[in-house]
Amino acid sequence: xxxxxxxxxxxxxCVCDISQKQIDAWNTDDLPIYExxxxxxxxxxxxxxxxxxxxxxxxxxxxDIIFISVNTPTKTQGIGAGRAANIKNCExxxxxxxxxxxxxxxxxxxxTVPVRTAQAITRVLQSNNKGLSxxxxxxxxxxxxxxxxxxxxxxxxxxxxxxQTPEGLKxxxxxxxxxxxxxxxxxxxxxxxxxxxxxKLVANAFLAQxxxxxxxxxxxxxxxxxxxxxxxxxxxxxxxxxxxxLSSSVGFGGSCFxxxxxxxxxxxxxxxxxxxxxxxNQVIIMNDYQKKRFSxxxxxxxxxxxxxxxxxxxxxAFKKDTGxxxxxxxxxxxxxxxxxxAKLHIYDPEVKREDMWVEMNYTCKVNHDNTPNxxxxxxxxxxxxxxxxxxxALCILTEWDEFKTLDYTKIFASMAKPxxxxxxxxxxxxxxxxxxxFEVHAIGKPDxxxxxxx
Numbered sequence: 001x002x003x004x005x006x007x008x009x010x011x012x013x014c015v016c017d018i019s020q021k022q023i024d025a026w027n028t029d030d031l032p033i034y035e036x037x038x039x040x041x042x043x044x045x046x047x048x049x050x051x052x053x054x055x056x057x058x059x060x061x062x063x064d065i066i067f068i069s070v071n072t073p074t075k076t077q078g079i080g081a082g083r084a085a086n087i088k089n090c091e092x093x094x095x096x097x098x099x100x101x102x103x104x105x106x107x108x109x110x111x112t113v114p115v116r117t118a119q120a121i122t123r124v125l126q127s128n129n130k131g132l133s134x135x136x137x138x139x140x141x142x143x144x145x146x147x148x149x150x151x152x153x154x155x156x157x158x159x160x161x162x163x164q165t166p167e168g169l170k171x172x173x174x175x176x177x178x179x180x181x182x183x184x185x186x187x188x189x190x191x192x193x194x195x196x197x198x199x200k201l202v203a204n205a206f207l208a209q210x211x212x213x214x215x216x217x218x219x220x221x222x223x224x225x226x227x228x229x230x231x232x233x234x235x236x237x238x239x240x241x242x243x244x245x246l247s248s249s250v251g252f253g254g255s256c257f258x259x260x261x262x263x264x265x266x267x268x269x270x271x272x273x274x275x276x277x278x279x280x281n282q283v284i285i286m287n288d289y290q291k292k293r294f295s296x297x298x299x300x301x302x303x304x305x306x307x308x309x310x311x312x313x314x315x316x317a318f319k320k321d322t323g324x325x326x327x328x329x330x331x332x333x334x335x336x337x338x339x340x341x342a343k344l345h346i347y348d349p350e351v352k353r354e355d356m357w358v359e360m361n362y363t364c365k366v367n368h369d370n371t372p373n374x375x376x377x378x379x380x381x382x383x384x385x386x387x388x389x390x391x392x393a394l395c396i397l398t399e400w401d402e403f404k405t406l407d408y409t410k411i412f413a414s415m416a417k418p419x420x421x422x423x424x425x426x427x428x429x430x431x432x433x434x435x436x437x438f439e440v441h442a443i444g445k446p447d448x449x450x451x452x453x454x
Contacts, residue, residue, distance in 0.1 A: 001067070002041045003152040004045055005050035007182040014051040014059045026052040034323040034350050037149035057100045065175065067139075068093045068121075074259050079184040083266035085114050085259070094124040097134075104133045106171045110141060112256065114263055115198040118161075135171035137162045138193050140200035145254065146321030158188045161196020168193075201260045201267075205280060208257040210245040212286035218248040218444030219293065225451045228444025229426060248444040250397055250424035251290040251329040253318030258284060258327050291329050294443070295336035298422050301441055302393060306342040312387040312418075315398020315425075316348040323350035325359045329424070330397035337362045338377055345379045347387040349400060353380045383412065393420035399427050412436050 005013040017023050027033040028045070029434070031039055043049065053059055060066065070089035075081050090111060095109065107125065109118060118136045125134040138161035143151040158179045162172035172190050179188055218228040228248045236243035252258075261283055268277035299306055318328035325331065334344055346356070361367040368374050381387035388394050388411045396403055404427055406412065412419050421433055423442040430440045434448070441447060446454050 001069075002038065002045060002050060003149070004178065005045040005048075006041050007153075008178060009045075009049055011178065012049050012051070013045075014053055014063075016053055016056050017060050018054060018056070020054050023052045023054050030245045030347065032396060034321075035148050036146065036321050041149065056096060060097055061102055062099050063105060065106045065108060065178075066097060067108045067110045070423055071361075072111050072113055072259075074262055079147055083262040083269075085112075085116055085263045085266075086422075087113055090117060090121060091124060094121045098128040098132075099126050101128070101132055101134075102130070105135075107136045108172060108175065109136065109138045109197070111201050112140060112204075112260060112263075113197060114267055115194050115201070117197060118193045133167070135162065135167055136193070137168075137171055137175055139175060140196060140198035142203060143199070145324055146319055153182070155183060155187065158183050159196050159199055160188065161191045161193045161199075164192055197241050202262045204256050204260040205264050205283070206288070207245050208252055211249070211252045211257075211285050212283045212290075214246050215246045215251065215290045215443075216286050218290075221444040222446065224366040225446040225454055227228070227446060231444075249290075249329075249399075250294045250333065250443060251287045253326070253328040253330075254324060255326040258287070289334065291332040292336065294329075294422070295333050297441060298333075298337065298393065298395065299340055299423075301439070302420060306340045306392075307448055308338060308341060309392040310345065310390055311337060312391040312394035313344055313346040313383075313393060314348075314379075314384055314387065314396050314403050315400055316346055316351040316354065317398050320398055320400045323348075323352070323355065325351055325355055327363065328359070328398075331356075331360055331364060331393065333397060333424075334378070335360070335366055338371070338374075339378075343379075345378060345381045345387040345391065346397060347381040347384050349402065356380070385414070389414045391419075392416045393422060395422045395424060396427060397424045403427060408433055408438070409436055410432060412438060 001013050001015050004011065007443065015026065022032055029039060029043070031042065035177060060079065068090055070093060072085045072087055072114060075086045090109070090113060093105070097105070099369065109121070118138055122134070122136045125136070140159055142155065142157070160172050160175050162168040176188050176190065189197045213426045214228065214232060217231055220226070221228040221231065224369070232246040232248065235241055236246050261280055265277045268280065302309065313330060316325060316328060316330045318324055334346070357367070384406055394411070419438050421428065421438045421440045423430065423440065426442050426445070430442055430445065433440050448454060
């Protein structure tokens, strides 16, 4: 919404939320989320044509176009628990819009939703007794956290789905005219509603599939002496395959990939497409395997015990340039090492301790009530050097740029010996680290101690 306000100064944009705390934060320079460049955009537009409000009734009445941009979490209980998306929030938005609207409106699904969610939203909106007309469009977002601003300013494509009726086509054309203020028309795709809704799930599934595919090969590389980076380069130079999303790592995380694949799996099962469901579920199984494999390697290489040992965890966010910890691979490694009674010291430049606890409780069911001495077992450090001071090992779990330029000679001198590095993102110079004296283990990289013919 901030980018629409920036690129369309004649359009009034108001972001609404029922949380006064969230809206108050958006009206300050301490935004509730971290995204490079976002604060500059907000400051440029806020008070001019970008506003933040909890007055849903007034803003709904005033709007011509309403974007539904609410969370659609995976269900935790009931039918489809653990796979199906819960669209309760979308329905609640539709009911509120139908209740308070006094004029016809265009409703845009921005949330990632199961295919045919627009049908449910349309039925709710059409149940109004005021004779109002609502057109529902699908306009999924394809940005990536950490690069959201450039992704939105220069998108690969903008996708708009609508009913293939005169009214639906007119509504789609209206939204096209908004994006056309800065996006070339040939990059704005229009489809039917169901193709648009499903495209978002499929896009994320394909990206996650590439990550799991190269991660599966990383395990084979470690067993054979091959180097996964060299494999990625060789494969990626094939124009039919391409280079992106072929970097092996400890696994993918974030709010989208796992949730959307599980949603896709559930949809396939719902329509009796069991073989399709099993195919996509394997992407999740491989991702879980990769995270567990990393934890097990840490324990195995450190003489099969980490009990009482200090281990530095560098990075808790699921990727660099964000403070988002949802489904972060780091959390699962922390959970596993915590179970092994390690003493963990975590440093991440953008993650707050309270956010870490919230996600660990929600996803891993690790909290102060069921885990004795949790605060003593997990320390959040103010910087990387204090996290590593006296540690037996350090684990790189987020690819923050600052981790590439740390003084590893200084870190080595401060650590217990032998000093281990486990590079879960393959961002460090392993040869230099071994020269310093570290024992280095990395994803998909051959261990010089295990092979004599590298």
